């Protein structure tokens with residue numbers, strides 16, 4: 001099955017801006033924090049916002065305290081005044097494109113023009129716009145309602161920013177024909193326009209379309225109508241649980257989403273569609289899917305990757321291979337990743353619901369697996385000597401304390417009480433830990449010295465793991481932001497992170513080839529350019545929208561670590 005996700009699917013600029021603004025409010029404004037009405041139509045997000053003491057305000061209190069955010073839809077001017085008069089600090093997150101429509105309406109209403117809004121009367125944006133029209137505002141939901149309106153001496157016609165383009169164009173033509181003295185402003189937002197144009201093209205190219213978004217979201221409903229208008233089977237779903245089995249037979253499926261659909265909901269639906277043929281199908285495909293999923297969810301595939309990296313690192317440094325080194329790397333990585341996943345289930349509820357429910361359902365087994373893997377790793381380290389055992393023990397303690405309060409309450413501002421509270425710490429610590437277990441351990445404990453080659457090998461292994469972690473963090477950005485994780489992409493932005501990772505891959509390739517040329521590393525360095533270059537291509541392909549987040553992408557990225565070990569094996573056979 002080929003799946004195409006619309007490039008314009010998900011949060012529009014205005015909604016993203018409002019969500020980011022509200023999440024930043026507790027740092028700068030008095031609490032409690034309110035949004036005037038629900039911020040977006042997603043019950044999970046609203047529940048999580050409440051956990052963060054961000055509540056949806058239904059009524060304006062006579063006397064309020066705290067801060068209230070006006071949503072992207074905007075409000076009538078008198079509502080804003082009443083909010084301010086109540087004593088609440090008002091932060092206005094009205095979308096700039098909605099403000100533009102409000103400005104047009106206010107200008108012409110003051111000059112005595114009637115203001116006709118093509119839109120849904122009850123939609124919050126239209127309610128807000130009517131407030132700017134004073135007594136001269138009227139709403140027409142369709143052509144019939146428009147033709148039923150009385151004739152005005154002077155009038156303007158505007159559209160709700162998420163209005164159906166076709167409907168508005170028809171209205172425009174009708175007005176030109178019957179009331180050419182009316183002034184018409186096409187105020188449909190370009191985000192809406194692009195989304196609708198894209199779904200129209202998408203529907204022509206696929207067998208079925210899945211539209212993701214709230215059942216009461218007008219712009220989502222319009223996307224559905226456009227897809228159906230093209231004569232294609234179209235499904236409107238709020239979550240992946242509503243996916244229809246009828247999709248199993250489709251060869252090409254298009255997915256789009258309304259302007260207030262978080263990207264993790266979109267990803268979950270995408271994953272649901274992607275895995276539908278495997279989950280519902282039979283034979284080797286189902287078997288392969290189950291294997292892939294289990295290897296990833298239990299971090300077994302990653303552990304194999306760590307073992308392979310350790311082997312490749314020893315070959316790179318030209319030191320003898322001891323099986324315990326490979327075992328330690330694999331067991332330590334598996335143990336720490338399982339523990340982190342167990343602790344991080346809250347964020348996974350958004351980004352990786354499959355993983356979250358797997359960890360919820362197998363909590364006992366996975367905890368035991370983590371403890372056994374960690375214990376076996378320590379035992380293997382003990383067989384190598386006291387120093388390796390103590391180093392691994394210290395690393396395990398650091399890994400375990402990552403999510404625990406280290407500083408007691410009352411010390412400092414309370415903001416950085418856990419290691420995970422330090423922004424970007426996860427990416428750096430995971431990379432360092434991998435570098436130590438895969439490259440430093442073999443160098444120190446095999447009787448070899450820590451050489452320039454060892455430094456280059458640590459930089460190679462840590463660099464690749466840093467790239468892997470930060471790349472996955474980019475995919476999880478919206479969900480992480482909601483749960484308050486401060487990952488690297490949240491700190492410096494998606495684009496900068498992507499550029500940083502691509503730059504790092506180029507440096508790693510230069511390091512491998514340069515060190516191999518200078519004989520700091522063995523000639524395996526040349527061969528290991530392959531996985532680095534391949535990872536670069538995968539990231540570029542994803543960036544261009546040709547490779548979507550999901551089990552396959554995760555499996556593919558982690559395969560690069562196994563590929564390194566495999567190439568090292570071939571190199572060892574070739575060089576004797």
Ligand code: SF4
Pocket residue numbers: 012013014015072073095096097098161162189190191192259
């Ligand atoms: S759809 Fe357009 S106008 Fe409406 S909030 Fe989004 S960006 Fe702003």
